[in-house]
Amino acid sequence: MKLTGSKILLECLALEGVETIFGYPGGTVINIYNDLMDSPVKHVLTRHEQAAVHAADGYARATGKVGVALATSGPGATNTITGIATAYMDSIPMVVISGQVPTPLIGNDAFQEADIMGITRPVTKHNYLVRDVKELPKIIKQAFYIARTGRPGPVVVDLPKDVQMDEATFEYPDKVELRGYKPNYSGNLRMIKKAASMILAAKKPVLYVGGGATLTDAHAELMELAELTQAPVTTTLMGMASFPTTHPLSLGMLGMHGTYYANMAVTNSDLLIALGARFDDRVTGKIATFAPNAKIIHVDIDPTSIKKNVRVDLPIVGDLRDVLKKLLKQLGEKENEVKTTVDGLQPWHDEITEWREKHPMSYKASKSVIKPQYVIEKLRELSNDDAIVTTEVGQHQMWAAQFFDFIQPRTFLSSGGLGTMGYGLPAALGAQVAFPKRQVIDISGDGSFQMNSQELATLVQYRLPVKIVILNNNFLGMVRQWQQLFFDKRYSQTCMELPIDFVKLAEAYGATGLRTSKVDEVEDVIKKAFETDGPVIMEFKVAREENVLPMVPAGAGLNEMVLG
Amino acid sequence: MRHTISVLVENEFGVLSRVSGLFSGRGFNIESLSVAPALDPTISRMTIVTSGDDNVLEQIVKQLNKLIDTIKIIDFTGEDFVEREMALVKIACEDRNRAEILRICDIFRGKVVDVTPKSYTMEVTGAPAKIDAVMNLLQPLGVKELVRTGPVVIGRGPKGWKSA
Numbered sequence: 001m002k003l004t005g006s007k008i009l010l011e012c013l014a015l016e017g018v019e020t021i022f023g024y025p026g027g028t029v030i031n032i033y034n035d036l037m038d039s040p041v042k043h044v045l046t047r048h049e050q051a052a053v054h055a056a057d058g059y060a061r062a063t064g065k066v067g068v069a070l071a072t073s074g075p076g077a078t079n080t081i082t083g084i085a086t087a088y089m090d091s092i093p094m095v096v097i098s099g100q101v102p103t104p105l106i107g108n109d110a111f112q113e114a115d116i117m118g119i120t121r122p123v124t125k126h127n128y129l130v131r132d133v134k135e136l137p138k139i140i141k142q143a144f145y146i147a148r149t150g151r152p153g154p155v156v157v158d159l160p161k162d163v164q165m166d167e168a169t170f171e172y173p174d175k176v177e178l179r180g181y182k183p184n185y186s187g188n189l190r191m192i193k194k195a196a197s198m199i200l201a202a203k204k205p206v207l208y209v210g211g212g213a214t215l216t217d218a219h220a221e222l223m224e225l226a227e228l229t230q231a232p233v234t235t236t237l238m239g240m241a242s243f244p245t246t247h248p249l250s251l252g253m254l255g256m257h258g259t260y261y262a263n264m265a266v267t268n269s270d271l272l273i274a275l276g277a278r279f280d281d282r283v284t285g286k287i288a289t290f291a292p293n294a295k296i297i298h299v300d301i302d303p304t305s306i307k308k309n310v311r312v313d314l315p316i317v318g319d320l321r322d323v324l325k326k327l328l329k330q331l332g333e334k335e336n337e338v339k340t341t342v343d344g345l346q347p348w349h350d351e352i353t354e355w356r357e358k359h360p361m362s363y364k365a366s367k368s369v370i371k372p373q374y375v376i377e378k379l380r381e382l383s384n385d386d387a388i389v390t391t392e393v394g395q396h397q398m399w400a401a402q403f404f405d406f407i408q409p410r411t412f413l414s415s416g417g418l419g420t421m422g423y424g425l426p427a428a429l430g431a432q433v434a435f436p437k438r439q440v441i442d443i444s445g446d447g448s449f450q451m452n453s454q455e456l457a458t459l460v461q462y463r464l465p466v467k468i469v470i471l472n473n474n475f476l477g478m479v480r481q482w483q484q485l486f487f488d489k490r491y492s493q494t495c496m497e498l499p500i501d502f503v504k505l506a507e508a509y510g511a512t513g514l515r516t517s518k519v520d521e522v523e524d525v526i527k528k529a530f531e532t533d534g535p536v537i538m539e540f541k542v543a544r545e546e547n548v549l550p551m552v553p554a555g556a557g558l559n560e561m562v563l564g
Numbered sequence: 565m566r567h568t569i570s571v572l573v574e575n576e577f578g579v580l581s582r583v584s585g586l587f588s589g590r591g592f593n594i595e596s597l598s599v600a601p602a603l604d605p606t607i608s609r610m611t612i613v614t615s616g617d618d619n620v621l622e623q624i625v626k627q628l629n630k631l632i633d634t635i636k637i638i639d640f641t642g643e644d645f646v647e648r649e650m651a652l653v654k655i656a657c658e659d660r661n662r663a664e665i666l667r668i669c670d671i672f673r674g675k676v677v678d679v680t681p682k683s684y685t686m687e688v689t690g691a692p693a694k695i696d697a698v699m700n701l702l703q704p705l706g707v708k709e710l711v712r713t714g715p716v717v718i719g720r721g722p723k724g725w726k727s728a
């Protein structure tokens with residue numbers, strides 16, 4: 001039987017197991033939208049294409065499945081770019097389908113034409129322009145395969161309108177053949193054996209865990225390794241929630257706004273075991289003083305991540321989960337040696353305990369003004385263990401990472417690599433679509449919230465009960481903090497002069513708005529929000545010039561922290 | 565340091581921009597690049613001359629490998645290979661330098677491929693250094709235009725990449 005390109009696309013999506021896509025219609029995707037009405041694939045209409053992509057991203061991060069977004073050509077497609085770049089930097093599996101002007105018009109500056117292949121090339125894992133309907137099934141199959149395998153990432157499929165209308169016999173290939181793409185999952189056993197002996201020889205080991213642990217769902221193996229070797233665990237922002245922050249071995253986050261004890265442990269370690277992390281500059285600080293005495297083992301699926309920023313003594317290319325399994329097997333065969341090693345770690349644990357006690361994660365509490373950290377602590381107390389937290393970008397994001405506890409995997413969704421303000425709300429939307437029954441909380445600042453606040457409409461329309469926390473300091477707080485510390489308090493364009501009534505804003509969309517500026521009302525507001533059906537904005541008027549501390553100033557070493 | 569690499573890629577729409585975009589986006593140098601279909605016409609073979617230290621070269625090779633369309637990379641660093649470049653040179657000529665130009669052409673085993681009363685167009689093939697040498701001699705005689713292909717290379721010895 002012959003089908004049109006647009007029907008073929010929807011058949012392919014259904015066969016890929018896609019339940020929901022996020023999108024926004026327009027002229028060059030009108031055929032797809034027409035056929036969507038008869039397709040089992042559900043569609044969520046966001047209010048902006050950027051939000052559609054972030055929603056697909058949030059859906060992907062919360063579930064581990066490939067997120068799918070759909071946009072029209074030209075402005076629709078260009079609106080997706082920030083979302084695609086966000087997903088690319090954090091290696092999120094995603095397929096974005098954009099409409100394109102009919103093939104004969106491509107290159108003519110046709111109405112709503114933009115060179116999406118050219119624009120998205122540097123921010124996608126791969127992209128396709130479909131020029132023949134017969135190629136469509138193969139391309140969609142490849143797109144999903146590429147998006148989810150190896151180091152995951154977004155793939156764009158640009159689909160001209162005439163190809164959507166052309167007909168072909170539909171047959172979905174069952175195999176992908178790409179002679180240039182064969183991700184290597186299996187870690188080299190010889191290297192893994194070496195890693196095991198390095199671990200057994202270490203006196204001051206640290207496990208440094210990045211987003212790869214979440215992407216490969218290696219939580220159980222990571223826990224096993226940590227408990228077996230008693231090595232302390234620090235995570236990056238992307239690695240958050242892959243190891244419970246409440247675990248005695250957890251050092252919390254490292255890097256620019258990491259804990260004092262995590263940064264000291266890394267600086268003084270003799271063996272740094274990097275697991276699915278990529279030594280970002282926000283993590284390492286000054287390279288010259290980064291873990292100067294440590295041997296470094298680096299496990300990553302992407303060879304380009306290895307030795308890109310730091311020297312590595314033992315590189316292991318492979319899927320983190322596979323590598324951890326093999327490593328555990330190696331260590332499992334050496335029970336006695338492991339025991340001796342673990343016994344030898346006592347001085348290291350004592351040293352870390354000293355750092356912990358000297359500078360615990362803390363802030364100056366206040367009775368008169370709401371401290372943003374206090375709100376996060378209360379949220380932690382009053383929310384469920386499986387609550388999914390998303391963030392925007394800024395101080396609130398760092399406080400969320402510092403003061404919330406993440407116990408279950410895939411419960412912290414934040415734009416780490418690109419640092420995209422406006423990510424959190426649509427990502428929460430996507431996560432709530434995936435898990436309608438779980439608590440989903442967007443922790444936001446007043447600045448970031450206004451970057452995608454239109455998505456309140458989507459939340460209300462689809463009855464998505466996302467709880468939004470706005471830590472309102474009437475500042476672009478993180479930039480203000482830098483201006484305070486490094487630019488003599490010259491607050492150029494960071495004061496949000498116009499106070500917004502976020503309660504009214506919530507109400508305008510048919511959501512609930514709550515607000516307080518009183519410390520003793522914080523708990524009640526949070527409780528009330530969790531008891532309320534549907535989306536709620538909780539606006540907290542917080543201490544305006546609170547800073548995120550500790551902090552490693554840009555360009556300084558991890559051991560040169562400015563403390564609270 | 566100068567490095568020559570051959571990159572075998574899917575002979576597909578847009579593949580050149582993926583490779584050149586990778587170099588510009590990541591701040592890698594391209595000294596020259598030449599592309600044409602390989603023995604297997606579904607594959608394009610690019611010869612890229614680049615420069616950088618060992619770490620840069622390692623990143624270049626890894627990043628190229630990461631492109632979905634890349635099938636194989638041959639890094640000729642430290643290998644024994646034959647390198648050839650072709651140049652077409654148009655030289656203004658008058659009676660007084662005609663013989664001199666032809667003599668240079670002869671010495672370098674070049675060929676005159678076009679003649680007019682006022683010009684010669686010469687074809688020279690060889691390692692890039694040879695072309696530099698010809699140019700040094702021709703330059704003072706009045707070169708009007710120069711086109712170089714950039715080098716292509718192939719490994720020495722019996723081993724071959726059939727699909728390449």
Ligand SMILES: Cc1ncc(C[n+]2csc(CCOP(=O)(O)OP(=O)(O)O)c2C)c(N)n1
Pocket residue numbers: 392393394395396397419420421422444445446447448449471473475476477478479
């Ligand atoms: C799209 C985007 N534009 C600009 C920035 C730069 N930036 C980083 S943090 C920040 C301030 C964020 O302010 P707000 O959302 O109010 O959060 P706060 O820092 O006050 O908690 C800005 C402007 C960014 N990260 N993303």
